[in-house]
Amino acid sequence: MGRIKPHVIKYNDQYLAKTLFKRALLFFWFLVTNCFGFWYVNIFQALMQGQYSWWYLSPLVLSILLTGFVGWGVFWFYKSYAPEHSDFISRYLKTVELRQMISLLIVSKGFFDIANDDNGTFIAYFPKLKLKVLHKTGQLILQEPVDGQKYMESFSKNEFDNVVEIALLADRQTTEFSKNKMISTFAFDPIKFRRQLKELKPKKGLLQISKGIDWKYDTFYNVLISGNVGTGKSYTMFAIIGQLLQVTKFVYIIDPKRSDLAGLKHVPELKNNVFSVASEINQAVIDFYTKMMARAEKIEAIKVSGQVGTYKDFGFTPYFLVFDEFGAYYEMNDRLAYDDPTKASYETAMSNLREIAMLGRELGFYILIGMQRPDAGTLPMAIRNQLNMRINMGVPTPEIEKMVFPDNEKQLRPLSSHLKGWGFIKIGDSQVRSFFAPEVPKDFNLHEYMRENIAIRESQGK
Incomplete structure (x- = not known):
């Protein structure tokens, strides 16, 4: 479990904070008593000579007051x-609190056994859990036994992990199995x-989406980002688009509500890649599909010679279609009359979009959809089933x-x-x-941010 030594959770750890508190007070009492040692000697000598005074209680009263104040x-x-x-003592006390909580959860949920003999009741079995706290990253690592004992099935089915998530307001990130143990990683401080x-x-x-969270777009192709206004959906999309512009110049952006992303058409390098008018949007999707099919023909011609692989193996560059406010686009066009010329291009665009979602991975054509409230009516199943990274801002x-x-x-709970x-x-x-959208500086300028990323790509000759 790494360089940091893990703590073995014990039955008595459920009283750990109280035990350490008592020990600290006893130590301070002992320290004060020794400091007042000469005073006590003088009082004892006076008492032996028959001298009595209420002032002789002064060191005792003072010791109690000082100990109470320290307590x-x-x-x-x-x-x-x-x-x-996050200083050393604070980190130590947080670890004490976590050790105590884990022990309490084991006891309160009955993940242990007791037995009786002539000497009384004793602990017959207590699971060997190990806890390591990574304060720097806000994570805790819990090693749980998969040892053939009575509660092995409960641990392996994540029953105890679910209890930990609820009790600590933590977020389970990964679970790995190895010989006789299961190791779960939780984020107890997601910020x-x-x-x-x-x-x-x-x-x-x-x-990069967040610290420790990456999007491998060739493996987990196509993205859905949902969330209401003010939840961080836009900033998450900004971060992804900015990075895409470092990867390739073939990034096409659609914003039917003509919001922040639509304004990117005023960035000279993006003026031909941003679409916000209904007729432009439909044609942009159709053109994206046409480019994909043209690449399919090129790759097919290459494979005639027996070569195998995906677009990367043949030196092609990925294309990305960022489609924000997809729900609004669907609703606006779905209300059109059947004899409306725009309706026909819309139907073609939607058909093309379904094919892009299904066929795009092998060809290097990916879609990123942003919408406030996805539902079966506005997000077709043929597209929805091909979205391999899904983000929802807020609960x-x-x-x-x-x-x-x-x-x-x-159970998804508020993080803050x-x-x-x-x-x-x-x-x-x-x-x-769980994750947090990237933090944006107060003087953030969207157009400058995109230009900076484009400049990085151009400096690399892409």
Whole structure:
């Protein structure tokens, strides 16, 4: 479990904070008593000579007052100071709190056995759990036994992990099995995974979404980003588009509501790649599809000689279609009369979009869809089933959760009551994880940000 030594969780750890508190007070009492040692000797000598005075109680009263004051200070430090700070003592006290909580959960949920003999009741079995706390990254790593004992099935089915998530307000990120054990990683401080917008940089075949969360677009092709206004959906899309512009110049942006992304047409390098008018949007989708089919023919011609592979193996560049406010586009066009000329181009565009979603991976043509409230009526199944990275900003309603994370079994809870820009993400078949949208500087300028990313790509000769 790494260089940091893990803590073995014990039955008595459920009283760990109280035990350490008592020990600290006893130690201070002993220290004060020794400091007042000469005073006590003088009082004892006076008592032996028959001298009595209420003042002789002064060191005892003073010791009690000082110990009480220190006890109050330790309690305040533990409850109020440590949770908000990250110095050495605060980290130690947070670890104590987590060890105590894990032990309490084992006991309260009955993941242990007791027995009786002539000497009384004793612990017959207590699972060997190990806890490692990574304060720097806001993670805790829990090693659970898969050892053939009575509770092995409960641990392996993540029953205890689900309890930990609820009790600690933590987010389970990964679960790995190895010989006789299962190792689960939780984020108990998700804000530490937030990164600055300009820190996010693309690497070969992947984009950075958050700290420790990457989008490998060749593997987990096509994206859905959902969320209401003000949840951080736009900033998440900005971060992805900015990185895409470092990867390729073939990034096409659609914004039917003519919002922030539509304004990118005023960036000279993007003026021919941004579409916001209905007729332009339909034609943009059709043109994107036409380019994809032209590439399909080129790759097919290459494979005639017996070569195998995908677009990357043949030196082709990926294309990306970013389609924001897809729900609004669907609703606006769905209301058109059947004899409206725009209706025909819309139907063609939707048909093409379905084929792009299904065929685009092998050819290097990907789509990224943004919408506020995805549902079966506005997001066709043929497209929805091909979206392999799904993000929802904020806590989704049950209906949206069923649409975005249909196989999710974990309870999605608010990550923060005072911070914005948090949500949940699922990549491929992985479990749903929490994350924060990138932090945007106060003086952020969208056009300048996009130009900076384009300049980086051009400097690399792409």
